[in-house]
Amino acid sequence: MISLLRSLWLVFLHLFRKRATIPYPEQKAYLAPRYRGRIVLTRDPDGDERCVACYLCAVACPVDCIALDATEDEHGRRYPRFFRINFSRCIYCGFCEEACPTYAIQLIPDVEMGEYERKEMVYEKEDLLIAGQGKYHGYNFYRVAGLAIGGKDKGEAENESPPVDLRSLLP
Amino acid sequence: MNPALQTLLMVALILFVLLNLAAVLIWLERRLLAFLQDRLGPNRCGPFGLLFIAADMIKIFTKEDWVPPFSDKPVFILAPAIIVVTALLSFSIIPFAPGVVILDLNIGLLFFLAMSSIGIYSTVLAGWASNNKYALLGGLRMSAQMLTYEVFMGLSLMGVVAMAGSFRLSDIVAAQEKMWFVVPQFLGFLIFFIVGTAETHRLPFDMPEAESELIAGYHSEYSGMKFGMFFIGEYIGIMLISALIVLLFFGGWMGPLLPPLVWFALKTSVFIFIFILFRAALPRPRYDQFMAYGWKILLPLSLLNLVATGGILLAAGS
Numbered sequence: 456m457i458s459l460l461r462s463l464w465l466v467f468l469h470l471f472r473k474r475a476t477i478p479y480p481e482q483k484a485y486l487a488p489r490y491r492g493r494i495v496l497t498r499d500p501d502g503d504e505r506c507v508a509c510y511l512c513a514v515a516c517p518v519d520c521i522a523l524d525a526t527e528d529e530h531g532r533r534y535p536r537f538f539r540i541n542f543s544r545c546i547y548c549g550f551c552e553e554a555c556p557t558y559a560i561q562l563i564p565d566v567e568m569g570e571y572e573r574k575e576m577v578y579e580k581e582d583l584l585i586a587g588q589g590k591y592h593g594y595n596f597y598r599v600a601g602l603a604i605g606g607k608d609k610g611e612a613e614n615e616s617p618p619v620d621l622r623s624l625l626p
Numbered sequence: 627m628n629p630a631l632q633t634l635l636m637v638a639l640i641l642f643v644l645l646n647l648a649a650v651l652i653w654l655e656r657r658l659l660a661f662l663q664d665r666l667g668p669n670r671c672g673p674f675g676l677l678f679i680a681a682d683m684i685k686i687f688t689k690e691d692w693v694p695p696f697s698d699k700p701v702f703i704l705a706p707a708i709i710v711v712t713a714l715l716s717f718s719i720i721p722f723a724p725g726v727v728i729l730d731l732n733i734g735l736l737f738f739l740a741m742s743s744i745g746i747y748s749t750v751l752a753g754w755a756s757n758n759k760y761a762l763l764g765g766l767r768m769s770a771q772m773l774t775y776e777v778f779m780g781l782s783l784m785g786v787v788a789m790a791g792s793f794r795l796s797d798i799v800a801a802q803e804k805m806w807f808v809v810p811q812f813l814g815f816l817i818f819f820i821v822g823t824a825e826t827h828r829l830p831f832d833m834p835e836a837e838s839e840l841i842a843g844y845h846s847e848y849s850g851m852k853f854g855m856f857f858i859g860e861y862i863g864i865m866l867i868s869a870l871i872v873l874l875f876f877g878g879w880m881g882p883l884l885p886p887l888v889w890f891a892l893k894t895s896v897f898i899f900i901f902i903l904f905r906a907a908l909p910r911p912r913y914d915q916f917m918a919y920g921w922k923i924l925l926p927l928s929l930l931n932l933v934a935t936g937g938i939l940l941a942a943g944s
Contacts, residue, residue, distance in 0.1 A: 459908060466907035469662050476666040 486564035489590075491549045493565040494540055496580065497558065497589035504584065505559035505596060508535040512551035512560050520544035521551060530605025532597065538583060542568060543576040557596040561589040636728055637718075644717060648861040653679045655861075655902050662906035691850035694756065701755035706845075706852045709748035709859030713866055716741040720869050721796045723879045723886035734795040735787060738870065739780050742825055746772040748859065749827070749834055753844035764843025767913065768827065768834035774920040775824045778928035782817035785810075785935040786874050799878035808875040813931040815875045817924055822867035824920075826860055828901055830908035833916060868897035 477484050486492065499505050508525030526536040551560050570576050588594070603609045610617035653668065657675065660667025671677040693699055719734040721727035731737050746768060753765015787793055789810065790801035798807075808815045824831040835843030845856050872878055872893040879886030881893075911919070 463903060463907045466662050467903060469664055472664050474666050475664045476660075478666060478669070 486566070488564060490564035490566075491547045491552075491562040493542075493568055494545065494547075494551065494560060494562055494578075494583065495585045495589060496538060496583045497561055497585060497587065497591075499595040499597075500588060500593055501595060502586075503532075504534050505557045505594075506535050506538065507533045507557055507559070507596060508538075509533075509556060511554040511556065515550040515554035517548060517550060518544045518546055532604045535580065538580040539577060540583060541577050543573055558589070558591040558594050561591075563589070633728060636726070640717060640722075640728060641714065644714065644862060644865070645858065647865060648858045649679045649683060651861040651864065651898070652682055652857065654898075655905070658899065658902045659906050662903065686851055686854040689850040691852060694758075694847050696757045697847060698755040698757065701751050702847075703852070705748050705752035705755060706848065706855035706859070707748075708751070709745050710855050710862065712741045712745035712748070713859050713862040716745075716866050717862070717869075719795060720866070720873065721799065721878065722869075722890050724796070726887065727796065730794060730796050733793045735783060735793045735798075735874075738866075739776075739783075742779070743772070743776055745859070745863075746776075748856075749844045752848070752856075753834075756844070756847035758847050760840045760842075761844050761846045764834040764836075764840050764846070767840075768844060770917065771824060771827070771831070771833060774917055775821045775924075778817060778920075778925050779821040779825060781925075781928040781932055782814045782821060783874065784932050785814040788932075788935050788939055795873050795878075799873055799880065802877040802880065806875060806877045811875060811931070811935070813927060814935075815871070817928050817931070818874070819871060820924065822871065823901065823904060826863035826867055826901075828860070828864065829905040830910050831916065832910065833913050836910060838910075864898055864901050865894065868894045868901065871897050 497505050506523075508523055510523065510525070513519075513521040513523060520541040521539070522541075523535040523538040525533055527533050547562065549562050552562050555561075568576075597604055597607065597612075599613050599615075601609060601612055601615055653676065656678075657667040657669070667675070668678045669675040671681055693702055716738050718728040719731050719737050721730065749768040750765045753761045753763070753768065756762070786798060786807050789807060790798040792798060792801075801807075820831075827834050833843075834840075835845065837843075840846070845853055848856065869890075872890060876893050878893075879890040881889035884892075
């Protein structure tokens with residue numbers, strides 16, 4: 456009997472507690488900076504696409520929702536001709552972000568992407584590309600990679616010494 | 627004004643208010659339950675979610691009203707009507723304020739007891755007519771529960787009747803001029819409250835519809851407005867029991883400053899709140915424990931209460 460009265464009283468006190476519900480559209484839940492939400496393609500500090508179309512994200516994707524096709528520009532720089540993510544399939548696991556060697560593909564804390572039409576959930580490259588650098592600032596793959604492209608030869612990358620002419624080392 | 631017309635107007639007014647309050651209670655219960663569970667509850671539709679009442683009504687009226695082909699059709703259709711009709715009829719003897727009463731019967735309390743007994747037929751018949759084993763089990767439980775609880779529902783009130791010397795509810799309220807009956811009849815109040823919860827088969831005593839055991843018990847097969855009728859009956863039942871507790875034990879409409887009707891509504895809503903608090907806080911007992919509790923604890927207690935009250939009244943020579 457006492458325990459019943461006690462539980463009645465304790466439940467009554469819950470009337471004055473803080474609500475656990477977040478009234479969503481007016482008040483948003485806190486999403487951590489590294490929350491895995493919508494997927495974006497970022498740009499390097501020069502404003503070029505970071506993606507080098509290596510297909511690693513498409514391979515890592517467990518639900519096969521990433522489709523892309525690689526091509527090269529006149530400087531020999533690889534980029535995706537198209538890049539398509541089907542968000543009605545995506546499970547937001549973040550494997551693509553982990554697989555990406557150039558920090559191009561990133562998951563951001565945004566989950567508000569509901570649509571009335573299923574085909575609207577398929578995002579093309581222009582929907583995915585953002586203007587900024589996302590989580591990793593100052594990183595430019597072609598500026599640190601020892602790959603020769605137009606306008607940057609071998610040995611001209613950051614922290615890279617010029618290539619050694621092996622023949623000059625001959626005795 | 628013509629007294630017959632006046633009565634008719636009163637009936638129409640009370641019917642209107644009661645049926646609307648029953649609908650409001652559905653919303654109120656959902657919101658209060660949510661508040662008691664640290665949630666917000668339905669708050670989207672209209673101010674404070676009040677338009678949910680309209681939405682609920684539209685929904686339940688436009689649902690398919692299905693009568694199962696295997697059911698006993700006339701009884702199946704009759705059953706939900708009984709509970710609403712008896713609950714509403716019981717309200718005819720409730721004095722909301724001095725003079726605001728449809729029928730100030732000199733056997734008012736007995737009329738209420740009779741109506742609540744007839745109301746049980748609703749659940750029993752619904753369980754039987756559904757031709758479904760879970761519904762039947764629910765109906766069976768309801769009849770057993772009522773056989774048990776009807777006994778000391780009357781007995782727990784007899785102390786009040788003995789003290790007031792009348793079955794007329796307005797006399798009982800008038801007899802509480804000096805002291806509310808909850809003080810001398812505290813035991814009677816407790817027992818009546820428990821029995822009233824069982825009578826309206828509200829949690830924690832909702833064994834006839836225990837959804838974890840019997841799907842939905844006696845109204846498993848019901849849909850649409852027939853299902854809604856059971857709920858309206860249940861909510862009118864809550865209001866009825868709360869109103870009776872107020873009338874019998876808490877001095878009815880009496881109180882300082884505010885008009886009588888406001889006092890009555892205030893006190894009644896406190897008990898409606900406690901009904902909802904019961905639902906939020908208390909777990910459902912096992913069925914045999916529940917029956918044993920009734921026969922072994924509540925019945926002796928109510929008898930004891932009646933004997934003691936009678937003895938004291940006799941000794942006092944009143």
